[in-house]
Amino acid sequence: MKDQGYYRKEHGACSVQKTWSLQLVTLADTRSTYGKSLEIREHAQLLVVGAGPAGLAAALEAVRRGLRVVLVDEHPVDYATMATDVPFHFGQRMSGAVRNRGRMLERIVEADSQFAQAFEAGIDIRLGIAAWGLFTHEAGLRWVRTRIAGLTNGEEVWFLQYDAAILATGRRDVGLAFPGWNLPGVMGVTAADTLLRRYDALEARDLLVVGSGAEATAFAMQAQKSSRLIVALVEAGDTTVDQNGSQRLAAAGVPIFTKSMIASANGGTEGLQSATIVALGNSSEKRSVACDTVVLASGVTSAIELLDVAGAKIVFCPERGGHVPATDAEGRTSVPMLFAAGDCTGITPDKSRDPQVAADEGCRAASAAAAALSINAGRNWSVPTATPSTTSEIALADRIAWANAQLAVADQGTHVCQCEEVSATDLIGVRPPRYLERNQPATCARSLATLAADGPINQDQIKRLTRAGMGVCQGRRCREQIGAILAAVTRTPLTEIPLPTYRAPVRPLPLSAFAATEEAAVLAENWDVWFGIESQFEEPLPKRFR
Amino acid sequence: MNVRQSTNGASVIVVGGGVTGLSTAWWLARSGIDVMVIEKGIVGWGASGRNGGGATHQHSPLFAEEQQLWPQMEELLGYPTEYRPKRVRLAISEQQMQEAKPGFDRMLRQGFPAEWLDAKQIRDLVPLAAEHVVGGVYFERGGHANPQRTVQAYAWAVQDLGGRILQHTRVMGFERRADSVTAVRTTAGDFSCDQLVVAAGPQTGLLSRLLGTEVPVAPARADMIVTEPLPLMPIGGVDGNSLYGRQTLRGNLAYGGGPHEWLRVSNSSEGQRPSSPLALNIAKRLSEIFPKARHIRIIRSWAGIVENTPDGRPVIDRLPTAINAVFATMSSVGFGLSPASGRAICELVMQGKCSFADLSDFRLSRFGNLSPSWREELGWIPPESEGNHASAA
Numbered sequence A: 001m002k003d004q005g006y007y008r009k010e011h012g013a014c015s016v017q018k019t020w021s022l023q024l025v026t027l028a029d030t031r032s033t034y035g036k037s038l039e040i041r042e043h044a045q046l047l048v049v050g051a052g053p054a055g056l057a058a059a060l061e062a063v064r065r066g067l068r069v070v071l072v073d074e075h076p077v078d079y080a081t082m083a084t085d086v087p088f089h090f091g092q093r094m095s096g097a098v099r100n101r102g103r104m105l106e107r108i109v110e111a112d113s114q115f116a117q118a119f120e121a122g123i124d125i126r127l128g129i130a131a132w133g134l135f136t137h138e139a140g141l142r143w144v145r146t147r148i149a150g151l152t153n154g155e156e157v158w159f160l161q162y163d164a165a166i167l168a169t170g171r172r173d174v175g176l177a178f179p180g181w182n183l184p185g186v187m188g189v190t191a192a193d194t195l196l197r198r199y200d201a202l203e204a205r206d207l208l209v210v211g212s213g214a215e216a217t218a219f220a221m222q223a224q225k226s227s228r229l230i231v232a233l234v235e236a237g238d239t240t241v242d243q244n245g246s247q248r249l250a251a252a253g254v255p256i257f258t259k260s261m262i263a264s265a266n267g268g269t270e271g272l273q274s275a276t277i278v279a280l281g282n283s284s285e286k287r288s289v290a291c292d293t294v295v296l297a298s299g300v301t302s303a304i305e306l307l308d309v310a311g312a313k314i315v316f317c318p319e320r321g322g323h324v325p326a327t328d329a330e331g332r333t334s335v336p337m338l339f340a341a342g343d344c345t346g347i348t349p350d351k352s353r354d355p356q357v358a359a360d361e362g363c364r365a366a367s368a369a370a371a372a373l374s375i376n377a378g379r380n381w382s383v384p385t386a387t388p389s390t391t392s393e394i395a396l397a398d399r400i401a402w403a404n405a406q407l408a409v410a411d412q413g414t415h416v417c418q419c420e421e422v423s424a425t426d427l428i429g430v431r432p433p434r435y436l437e438r439n440q441p442a443t444c445a446r447s448l449a450t451l452a453a454d455g456p457i458n459q460d461q462i463k464r465l466t467r468a469g470m471g472v473c474q475g476r477r478c479r480e481q482i483g484a485i486l487a488a489v490t491r492t493p494l495t496e497i498p499l500p501t502y503r504a505p506v507r508p509l510p511l512s513a514f515a516a517t518e519e520a521a522v523l524a525e526n527w528d529v530w531f532g533i534e535s536q537f538e539e540p541l542p543k544r545f546r
Numbered sequence B: 001m002n003v004r005q006s007t008n009g010a011s012v013i014v015v016g017g018g019v020t021g022l023s024t025a026w027w028l029a030r031s032g033i034d035v036m037v038i039e040k041g042i043v044g045w046g047a048s049g050r051n052g053g054g055a056t057h058q059h060s061p062l063f064a065e066e067q068q069l070w071p072q073m074e075e076l077l078g079y080p081t082e083y084r085p086k087r088v089r090l091a092i093s094e095q096q097m098q099e100a101k102p103g104f105d106r107m108l109r110q111g112f113p114a115e116w117l118d119a120k121q122i123r124d125l126v127p128l129a130a131e132h133v134v135g136g137v138y139f140e141r142g143g144h145a146n147p148q149r150t151v152q153a154y155a156w157a158v159q160d161l162g163g164r165i166l167q168h169t170r171v172m173g174f175e176r177r178a179d180s181v182t183a184v185r186t187t188a189g190d191f192s193c194d195q196l197v198v199a200a201g202p203q204t205g206l207l208s209r210l211l212g213t214e215v216p217v218a219p220a221r222a223d224m225i226v227t228e229p230l231p232l233m234p235i236g237g238v239d240g241n242s243l244y245g246r247q248t249l250r251g252n253l254a255y256g257g258g259p260h261e262w263l264r265v266s267n268s269s270e271g272q273r274p275s276s277p278l279a280l281n282i283a284k285r286l287s288e289i290f291p292k293a294r295h296i297r298i299i300r301s302w303a304g305i306v307e308n309t310p311d312g313r314p315v316i317d318r319l320p321t322a323i324n325a326v327f328a329t330m331s332s333v334g335f336g337l338s339p340a341s342g343r344a345i346c347e348l349v350m351q352g353k354c355s356f357a358d359l360s361d362f363r364l365s366r367f368g369n370l371s372p373s374w375r376e377e378l379g380w381i382p383p384e385s386e387g388n389h390a391s392a393a
């Protein structure tokens, strides 16, 4: 540890001398972030994250308005990452074709004609690149002078500086635990749709779809068109959610079970062979259906992790599907020069049916970004207040219905959090993880009920105690269902359970990717293990000096 | 001191539900005192639930007591803490070997065993360690625990002994009669008390000012990262390469180190944003000591806010301007010492002095001549303030 130079002590004593002259003020603590800088590899006038309909439309509109655009999208994702159910719940249903990343890259570009246009328009498109963090100058990060994004290709990490950014990061599935949901073959609808349409690599023949909302019906029809068999639709509610779509599927011969739940997925190491469906409220009414894949479409949620990490204000908005960034009509978030568009700003049935809705949002955000850049609007950014926020629970009542349904079929071995092996019983008992003594009397006397008596339920606190959501999939498969279970069990409205925080890196990144990173010399030279206050770790003062 | 139970007050009120305040409350409750902890958020939501979990502070007069207590804490509290003894500090260069020497000498001088290890011995204890590791030191005394579990263990144990914990309640001020505090003003009303303990972390300075004396502290932010789990190594408490950290009992590597950011004192709860670009630099250093773990993925990062006194050492003392109020800050090194710091504060409250350690180093009077601009003089200043560099492209 180096001396701070001006910090003098006598005999290890630590009296601060009042005689210092004010000239010394200029010597800022070298061990602090003061005056530190980052190695920044590249610059973009406009960074767009996500090359779905919203991101592509935004990028195209932005170049039309004369901006220089870098567009990144993490697809094609490598096989190993998919195998850990990142970024979606792939359930090992990707075919071997996914291993050929070069081919997948072509395939993704072919799948959407907008890509051709975007290349032609001169957009700098980076596929296979994920954004893992977004940082701006703010309290606690005042040393970060500009707006930067952490990027990675899985082998390296680096920073890109941007003047404005549009996040068009789309959506993610909400998991649903039931016995056997950890088997290969149980997957999320966003993962299934991605493998089907974007990768053409969905290894599934006979699919059971859980859920009857717009994403469930849209996917089922899409899958039928691609010569897959939809063996049934299962809905926990009294009626189907997307009634038109469900009727069309029923007319095409798909059995639809309402007031029902998938009781188990059955199979072994060879994979899924069947699923058992149970009538809710009548556990003796069970039927088994043969299938090799179960597609969970019981819930979807906006992919807001980058927005949360960037510090954008997040609100709970039932009619937009849960937690979404506060945005105005043009996609401005609460963070200066940061915009959001498409599914990541909220999911409504029309968005799930028609990609044009997301694309239109992308266009609007791009025009607003172009205008903001031309007047350097970052200085006087006003926080949007336009987000409609009803306290109505109606739109998300189905999430609670699914939570109750899953509690009805769960057994002790059903892990809501697969990574950390936490069951609903563990959550309700706030039980410590398996590697600890779990049966101490005091521990057993504690539960969700005692925690609720001490203050409002907080999912991050329960995560700390049970480890639910602390695993390598970064809570992707369990985050929302844990919230719903906590709400259902404690009869707390979902709105009142605070959003568990997202943290960078928003994708799991191997240490090897960091090994080769460049580090600004000023950071390297002044790196210390702790504050570098010399008198901090000295022994007690010898008596004679006191 | 009276043992009494009243709903709108307590014999001792402790402000701050971090490890320092909670341990104090637990020791008080064990002595039969009616105690109430008031916490503005959830217990452990400050630094106490976001730290490295290290318990190897041989410089402190409280270390001997801390080391005596840690192995018993789980049983005494009745809840798991994940405490594990022993600590290794490894070096991947000769220079790092040199840097380990002061800590080694200190440990011996304090009368605890310490050993130099060669590269092979290090690799036996820390199988993930790099081939190019040079050697290191081994401490029998020292260790680590899970901060989040420990904080909750204290809190629950306080309740089990009849103490009360009021969460989501912020202390706004105090009522006084002559030199004594008679009540604490909070967002949930007033609570009377015979004695007051304030262990409010970064807010300790602001609260002390309300009572006419300033406990000088400067708040700062520090970052950590964590990986996915790995098989357990024989020793989990491993520092090195200017990083501190531990392998958790679940197997994750949780590490921190590097620059802190000084925050503005006026609003010391600012800067909580959990993620920072420093995750990259910490990960890079971690990959240098554990190259065998190169395939292991970083899954989270976080930050905590700690306070430091001008000399980086604790204050545990009564306020001259409020004789029944004990103020405590551990000056950014308070998790590991918490079993002992709480006991010391409890004794100070009950008996006026600590029986097992000499706390004279922690007196507030050492800052009697402090210049009002001490933070600036030390250079403990936030990076250029909001002049909005962010808008410069």
Ligand SMILES: Cc1cc2nc3c(=O)[nH]c(=O)nc-3n(C[C@H](O)[C@H](O)[C@H](O)COP(=O)(O)OP(=O)(O)OC[C@H]3O[C@@H](n4cnc5c(N)ncnc54)[C@H](O)[C@@H]3O)c2cc1C
Residues within 6 Å of the ligand: A049, A050, A051, A052, A053, A054, A055, A072, A073, A074, A075, A129, A130, A131, A132, A168, A169, A170, A171, A189, A190, A193, A197, A214, A215, A216, A218, A219, A220, A222, A303, A306, A341, A342, A343, A344, A351, A352, A353, A354, A355, A356, A358, A506
């Ligand atoms: C079952 C189903 C069928 C559908 N069928 C169609 C269809 O046939 N045609 C169609 O156009 N749309 C279809 N949709 C999509 C639907 O219309 C969506 O509303 C639309 O795709 C939303 O677009 P988006 O750009 O907001 O998000 P998305 O299309 O989801 O795009 C978001 C993109 O951001 C990327 N991303 C997210 N985070 C990061 C990060 N951190 N770093 C890098 N990249 C990141 C994602 O990989 C993704 O590519 C379907 C949807 C469903 C559920």
Ligand SMILES: Cc1cc2nc3c(=O)[nH]c(=O)nc-3n(C[C@H](O)[C@H](O)[C@H](O)COP(=O)(O)OP(=O)(O)OC[C@H]3O[C@@H](n4cnc5c(N)ncnc54)[C@H](O)[C@@H]3O)c2cc1C
Residues within 6 Å of the ligand: B015, B016, B017, B018, B019, B020, B021, B022, B038, B039, B040, B041, B042, B043, B044, B045, B046, B047, B048, B049, B050, B051, B052, B053, B054, B055, B169, B170, B171, B172, B199, B200, B201, B202, B203, B204, B221, B222, B223, B224, B244, B256, B303, B304, B305, B306, B328, B329, B330, B331, B332, B333, B334, B335, B336, B337
């Ligand atoms: C990244 C990091 C790593 C660290 N690593 C280690 C380590 O390895 N070993 C170690 O020993 N130490 C470590 N530390 C330091 C250690 O965490 C702290 O010193 C210790 O937690 C301080 O505990 P505390 O109870 O004194 O304060 P805090 O944890 O700050 O608790 C104070 C509490 O008071 C509450 N409060 C404040 N104002 C009010 C008010 N007005 N009304 C009501 N409540 C109020 C706050 O909400 C807070 O919960 C680390 C710290 C950080 C940030």
